[in-house]
Amino acid sequence: MSLHIAVLGIGRMGLPMAQxxxxxxxxxxxxxxxxxxxxxxxxxxxxxxxxxxDAVRQADVVISLLESGPVVTHVLFELGAAEAMRAGCLMxxxxxxxxxxxxxxxxxxxxLGVAHLDAPVSGGTVGAEAGTLAIMVGxxxxxxEQAKEILQVLGKATHVGPHGSGQLAKLANQxxxxxxxxxxxxxxxxxxKGGADMAKVRxxxxxxxxxxxxxxxxxxxxxxRDFAPRARMTVxxxxxxxxxxxxxxxxxxxxxxxxxxxxxxxxxxHGLSDLDHSGLFVELAQRNGMV
Numbered sequence: 001m002s003l004h005i006a007v008l009g010i011g012r013m014g015l016p017m018a019q020x021x022x023x024x025x026x027x028x029x030x031x032x033x034x035x036x037x038x039x040x041x042x043x044x045x046x047x048x049x050x051x052x053x054d055a056v057r058q059a060d061v062v063i064s065l066l067e068s069g070p071v072v073t074h075v076l077f078e079l080g081a082a083e084a085m086r087a088g089c090l091m092x093x094x095x096x097x098x099x100x101x102x103x104x105x106x107x108x109x110x111x112l113g114v115a116h117l118d119a120p121v122s123g124g125t126v127g128a129e130a131g132t133l134a135i136m137v138g139x140x141x142x143x144x145e146q147a148k149e150i151l152q153v154l155g156k157a158t159h160v161g162p163h164g165s166g167q168l169a170k171l172a173n174q175x176x177x178x179x180x181x182x183x184x185x186x187x188x189x190x191x192x193k194g195g196a197d198m199a200k201v202r203x204x205x206x207x208x209x210x211x212x213x214x215x216x217x218x219x220x221x222x223x224x225r226d227f228a229p230r231a232r233m234t235v236x237x238x239x240x241x242x243x244x245x246x247x248x249x250x251x252x253x254x255x256x257x258x259x260x261x262x263x264x265x266x267x268x269x270h271g272l273s274d275l276d277h278s279g280l281f282v283e284l285a286q287r288n289g290m291v
Contacts, residue, residue, distance in 0.1 A: 002027045005150065006059035008052060008075060009095070010038040013121070014065035016128040017094075017154055021063075022046050024153045031055035053084035061150060062091045068238065069097035076105065087113030092147055094135075096120045096174070096235075098242050099164035100249065102138065106163040115143045118163060120170035122177075123155060124230050131155055136173070138165035171246060174239035175257050178277065180214040181236075182260055185281035188222055189288060199223045218278040227279040236277035237264040 003026050007018040010032040022028050022044035030038040030046045031054075038048045049055035052075055056062050062085060066072045072095055076082040085091065091114055093105065102118035109116045117139035127133040133155030137144050144159040151157035160169045191201045202219045205211070221227065240261040247254040267275075267283035275282065285291065 009065035069101035099167040118166040136169035227275040
């Protein structure tokens with residue numbers, strides 16, 4: 001008998017992930033605040049629900065792909081999703097939220113007899129479509145074992161520790177991504193300012209110690225001036241701020257992340273909010289009089 005999986009949040013990431021779950025043979029129950037976004041799943045056999053309680057009521061597993069921690073809290077505990085879940089259900093929250101929020105959600109769900117994993121992802125829409133996401137999972141080991149088969153449809157899952165640890169790992173990922181985008185942008189712009197060919201510089205240093213996925217992918221976007229949003233500047237700023245909030249709660253000093261939080265915030269203040277996060281290149285170019 002097919003497992004029933006509720007997917008809450010059918011957006012840029014939720015849609016391709018729900019499509020993969022449908023194609024893998026699971027019975028998918030879809031809910032989105034704007035129902036028309038979920039209705040595109042109906043030809044694949046998904047059942048679309050107008051009320052979130054109806055989407056989760058029959059579910060063995062609930063997957064959340066919502067916008068932020070406060071939105072997850074609202075859907076679970078104010079719209080009534082948590083109370084509608086049956087005892088023994090497993091909720092996998094794949095949104096990127098604060099570790100403290102994940103731990104709070106886990107405790108409140110456990111009080112209702114619902115297990116919880118925080119399992120944010122990295123890899124963007126390309127990884128979601130291909131099923132190659134990096135999935136960082138926090139929670140109980142036995143719940144991770146239960147979820148592994150489902151998560152394998154979506155990418156490579158790694159259990160990194162207790163509740164909240166998946167979110168810590170995602171913050172680490174976003175710190176590295178956001179900071180490295182800035183390093184690549186600044187370095188390429190310096191070379192261009194000095195008269196070198198940015199494309200050739202990138203070609204020359206790929207394969208050396210500077211090689212990274214950011215240099216390969218985002219560096220190419222910078223050269224092509226392709227800043228169509230895959231992950232928006234606003235999302236990168238949210239993650240940097242969540243990292244700093246978490247660092248403060250741990251009495252941990254994070255000066256590099258603090259600097260880049262300011263740079264992304266200023267870029268957004270300068271009208272770049274709708275760009276891909278690699279659009280930090282534009283902010284740095286403008287500062288240097290390079291359009």
